[in-house]
Amino acid sequence: MQRLSGLDASFLYLETRSQLMHVIGIIEIDPATVPGGYTFEKMRDELERRLSAMPTFRRKLANSVLNIDHPVWIEDTDFDIQRHVHRVAVPSPGSEREVADFCAHLAGQTLDRGKPLWELWIMEGLAGGKAAAMLRMHHAGVDGVTSADLLAQLCTLTPDPPELDEDKVKESAGGTSRATMAAGGAVNYFVQRPIAMAKLLPATLRVPVGWFKRARSSDAMPAPFQAPRTPFNAPITPHRVVAMSQVPMSDVKKIKNHFGVKINDVVLALVAGALRDYLIRLDALPAQPLVAMVPVSVHGADEADLVTEGTNKVSGMFTELATDVEDPAQRIEASARAAQISKAHHADIDANILRAWAQFAPGTTMAAMMKIYGDRQLSNLHPTVFNVLVSNVPGPDFPLYFLGARVEGVYPLGPIFHGGGLNITVFSADGHLNFGLLGCKELVPDEWSIVESFKAEVKVLADLAG
Template sequence: MERLSGLDASFLYLETPAQLLHVSGLIELDPSTIPGGYSFAALSAELDRRVRSMPEFRRTLRDNRFNLDHPVWVDDPDFDIDRHLHRIAVPEPGGRAELAELYGHLAGQPLDRTRPLWEMWVIEGLPDGKIAVMAKMHHAGADGVTGANLMSRLCGLTPDESPSSATDNGTATNSAGDGGDLAIALGGLAGFVRRPLELARLLPSATPLLTGWISRARRGAAMPAPFTAPRLPFNANITRRRIIAYTQLDLNTVKQVKNAFGVKVNDVVLTLVASALRSYLAERDELPDTSLVAMVPVSVHASSDRPGTNQVSAMFTQLRSDIADPAERLRAGAEANDVAKLHNNAIGATLLQDWAQFSGPAVFGTAMRVYADLRLAERHPVIHNLVVSNVPGPPVPLYFLGAHITAMYPLGPVFHGAGLNVTVMSLEDRLNVGLIACQDLVPDLWSLVDDFQHGLDELAAAAN
């Protein structure tokens, strides 16, 4: 068995019927490249063969009432691909509205915790003979980088290439193992006993963290503090209903803008988010005078030695949506990002992971339900306006079970108080932009996504 880290487990504890904490990916495929042609039965058989060599797809949660620590992962002895891979057709007439409604419906369904926490929906009947796959995996088992890596291991660089993780007989190269109730309870007791010592080790660092933040703020070298963001319509309690929108941008144009202004790709991405939101909110007379604040997950896979799947820290940055000129918005946003990165690095890569170890279902779960029931997200100052994540992908073609991937739109979770998530992923020469929101807070999400191309056109014009 493998015990979940506190950060991994917190995504279980904080989940509610409205706040679903899985990550998703919408993958558009050209099935004409599949050797022998496409059939659902053949795709299902090939996926089954591949995931049996990948223990992350076959592990399930196990817990009991005597366990004083976080739950554990164990191998599912009854793993069945038919419980995870489903087939559906696009409703007539199959246009963008019907697709978006279907994708949003699938994204708004919780995962079954009695099984391995993932599922895929194969969606047939798209225009031009394409098919799509909606892949979902719980955040307890995958962060952005981990999820992208898992999907890449199901892919090849040619249509007939098998992933490197697969073995000849399709059996696992390693596994989560098994764990009985007594082993889970005893291991949980040992972890519980260590908690006071861990807390004593962390407490001395809490005061310098706060005083350091204040000192940095006085020097203008601090990232925005939580609870300082302006309130927007989607900074409210969310419901279970989801809406999805997506677009593709030319990655070469993004890089041309980056080079012309001497900034990073992530700076351009965040400015595109700011530009789109600025246009969207201005059209509705909802644009605040102060800058929007985004929470940007930062991967610490390369710098953290803590256990667990989720290896992230959280960075707050100003999007500088208060600046009208697109070129100045990009320069100011890049400067704000540099300040936020330096501050985040000074805090430490493992802060979030260390403190999350003290999370627990009784406290976190109850607190989250009370928070939602009392609609507290609408009563206290806004923590941050939205989540923006940038996941780098390969610059070469990928083939999912033999089908050429023509688009891969990542979709993160939304939270009470932050009902909009923007995630981008590069693939080949395209930047795939995926937006997901609470439908009751952002009913016209397509209007927002259409502003991304306009924002890129503005920056490209300013770069010339």
């Protein structure tokens, strides 16, 4: 068995019927490249073969009333690929919008916790003979980096099936007994937790002190609960909207080089411009800049002894979005300055503090509190924590083949939260910057206009750079 870390388990405790904690990847593919011709059965069989060397896809949750610690992963001895891989035809004309509408419907459904927490939908009938795949996985089992790694294992440099790693084929999450689970949980709870708390408190107390000192010299990132309220900062429902598109990576690099900034600065400026246009149309643009929560991977960071190994190795950084700046050129410069301040501030904070505190998450209590928080719409009663989640995930700059089918676009989508009903993720791959948006349907009623504004912003800045 493999016990979940506190941060991994927190995504289980945070989940309610409205606040769904899964991550999504929508993959546009050309099935014409599949060796021997495409059929759904052939693609499903090839996936089953590859999953024999991908243990993450074969593990499921286990828990017991006697277990006072976090749940564990065990091997699903009854694993059946047909319970996870499904086929559907997209309505005519089979454009990105029909794909997005279907994916939005699926994004509002919970995953069955009685089996491995993932599913794959193959969508046929797209315009031009194309197809799409939607991979949905629970955040308890993946973060941004690990989901990209898993996707990379399902993709190859050529259409031909790869050889499998025999060591991975032999790997297993194993099984467990209720007694073993309870005994290990009791040791963690009564012995390891008090020791970890004693080590964690001094490092944590340094965070607000350092934040206060930086704030006095105006080089601190925005603090939580200081973001202005917007129409998408309200309690969310289970209903979702999805929108996606792509722009040439050459334009993004041209902008980066012209203004002397980083790719991430360009992404933040593009998002700021798109949200500024969107809120102006709604007559709801705040005078002060919006605040973005930017997930930061801590894979490769030094592991503190108070952190339990887990799948999710992520922290978060707050940064201002220059939505208060009208000129696109000035907006990108303001975005770069704000990001530089936030990165420097975030670097001063121990990357493992969030993960360390998550170890103390009380499962039953936290789940009950989240249900009350959502049902009573309590996010309306306190200041906005942040306005929007913005992620920038780098991918390979060369062609890939998903189970033999040529990949033409990859659009990652992250979860949304009560009080933060909009998530924007960009993924660079094979000469394109792919833009994926997931929002609450009631809070983001015109999602495609944000995509169009994002593309228009790229054109304006690329023209300035050209």
